Amino acid sequence: MSNERDLMRVVIVGHVDHGKSTMVGRLFHDTGSLPEGKLEQIKAMCERRGMPFEWAFLMDAFQSERDQGITIDTAQIWFKTPKRDYTIIDAPGHREFIKNMITGASSAEAAIMLIDASQGVQQQSRTHAFLLNLLGIRQIIVIVNKMDLIDYSERTFEAIKAEYVRYLDEIGIVPNFVIPAVARDGDNLVHRSERMSWFQDGTLISALDSFQSQGDLKALPLRFPIQDVYKFDDRRILSGRIVSGRIKVGDRLMFSPSNKVARVKTIEAWNAAPPDEAGPGQSIGITTDEQLFIERGEIASHEEDAPIETNVFHGRLFWLSRKPMTEGETYRLRMQTRDVQVTVERIEAIYDPDALAQRPAERVERNEIADVVLRSYALLALDDAEKNQRTGRFVLSDGANIVAGGTISMRDYPDQRKLVTIRSTNITAVAHRITNTQRVSRNGHKGGVLWFTGLSGAGKSTIAMAVEQELFRRGFQTYVLDGDNVRRGLNSNLSFSPEDRAENIRRVGEVAALFADSGQIVVTAFISPYRSDRRRARAAAKDGFHEIYIKASLETCEKRDPKGLYRRARSGEIAEFTGVTAPYETPESPELTIDTDKLTIEESVAAVLEYVDKTFRKHS
């Protein structure tokens, strides 16, 4: 039956004069999608006016009908193949291009990129490709048009193809097809070209028909964002639309970021039999075996394939607001149904898609593409865009309006899921028989953590050891937890991956809290580059936590390079080295800052001692 036919939305991009309208007109004709009499009508009009027939006139005719509200859809026109229907979305070039292209093309499932064989790859073609990639359109056909102008030369075609494919590769696109064509004559659109018999890889239509209308979403891990929870009757229904993967009755689901688990009891439906399973794009509702407190914004997945949990990520975004984006500004982040505040921690660069170049900037202006770091206070559940383009993207709102859209990269940032998952349950804290007051009374000072953080080479260990020595001399109970030392024992099972680095700091934070509780002043000397890790350490030691920022410029640290690590990082021998290839997040409001660019070791030690004296004495 005709209403069972599938529909795919295709966006066409390319220079206006590279033959877009001609190709669409010809495509309509050759697929038999033109209304009866249309072609004759336009041919007659051309004769009347004494001008040669052009396929592009068909587009003009559609346009004027659209203006009168007669044709089916305004921004979109349709053609059919035996396999399915296609909607063509015209992406207008020129000014306001980005806003128009994303509003129009963001829903496309495939793209046709048109290049003029006689002109080769031009700037706009590159910008188009870059935006398609950012929009997440991964099914791409490149048409090298006007092959007649280069005498159907296989060699010239291969050269253009090689150049463009190389560019696309650099921005992460692999075109599915590159097809030589003469749109005006229909070569390789619907019918294979006799004149280019050397080309054996099919036609534009065979390429389009080979695409999947849901992309590869079915094969990806389940992502089911909760849109709402309904209690209209005795059912408690978690509703939402499946983004990717499949969900079946009986599946064990993990909800992120709350990390709760439950089993699917039913998939609900009205006026239809309740289905046993559901897939991408379906708006469904489920009930679960356990009544969990789940809210809008959680993402359900299978346990073994859960999304990443983090509160910081890299975003590559296009900016749409007239008011520029600036560092430190707060916006509303929306990811699927989640909605939280984020702060722009850093604008890393403005991206120029044509030159494939980046430049630093203080602000992002309207229609610019930028790489930024965004941070939220709340934990987020998300995916790297490389893994899942739907849950790997986001929009930002300012006031009532959407001001940006972008994709997520998690390079350098750890998955925080393990760190926030409590595996030990049924444990009750046992009370000590010695009170904190008794310990303070005997020691003459309070316990606590002096948490040193800073770049490698800033002076953390040196100052820590000197502080320990002097405190000991003055009668304080004290001990230094040093990075290298801890890694020889307690943390010898941890690597230097972002996840293990985070676990390393988590353990040190907990151990330091125990030392502090026992009444000692413990000094830790770890780079601890991530704010989220330091915040957890602070939470462990509570009031006894004192963040001390051992500050030095990267240049200074690199010059000192006591362990030769910077040299090895620069040569690529060490991957992911803080300050060089991995981020260091400076403390937002440390209790104390020691600037070792300005102070000598002695002065630095004295400043810490003065702070301890003031803060830890029995009566202070």
Add this chain to the structure above:
Amino acid sequence: MNHLDRLEAQSVYILREAFNRIDKLAMLWSLGKDSNVMVWLAKKAFFGHVPFPVMHIDTEKKFPEMYAFRDRYAKEWKLNLIADKCPPVEEVDPTLPPAARSAARKTLGLRMAIERYAFNGIIAGIRRDEEAVRSKERVFSPRGESGQWDFRDQPPEFWDYFNTDLPPGTHLRVHPLLHWTEMDIWRYIARENIPMVDLYFAKNGKRYRSLGDQDITFPIDSTANTIEEIIIELEQTRAPERAGRAMDRETEDAFERLRAAGYM
């Protein structure tokens, strides 16, 4: 999923967004084919319930068949029906041409109902393919205090992230059928077996393709008296759907003026 499944899933998603994001929400029910599909989709979205009032802005000039349909299905579908009557035509902008002025009565009635019940979200069953001005609409579309719409400067809407926040002094129009065509509507009615007012089906060589007030809506020549025949007729016709609606075509900008002032 086929085409109709995808349209349905998208509309359900939009209705659920509206219900979650907007606290005082109502759905317009004109008793026509589109708004019946919309009520049906709401029952799908909310598993048999329609969790907001369904509002018929009554011009008191509908066909008797439509009033009968309303009273029957309001009960059968368990709708929370609001059916307030419009103010007299004398209260409407006298510079509008007569049919448009009559239609604008409905706008005024709607505006008064919005005020009376303090609604800040109105779900309306318009479609992009109906009319050139409607084609420029967004799914979530903010309206000023008196309901006006500025289509030249609209916020971007993409990846199904809608602008669901309300600037102060505005309300939102929500359009869950925006992406449907007239053909889609009839194919969905056929698939789901959704009840329709009889006036859509041909009697004595005439049928209504679009239903409005009795005095400004005219039937077309047709012999189609089943849904299947209507679909076949639509596949062949080149006449616009709203050809039988007088107010659209009185002057070139009549519909645009109606819309800008808050018409559906």
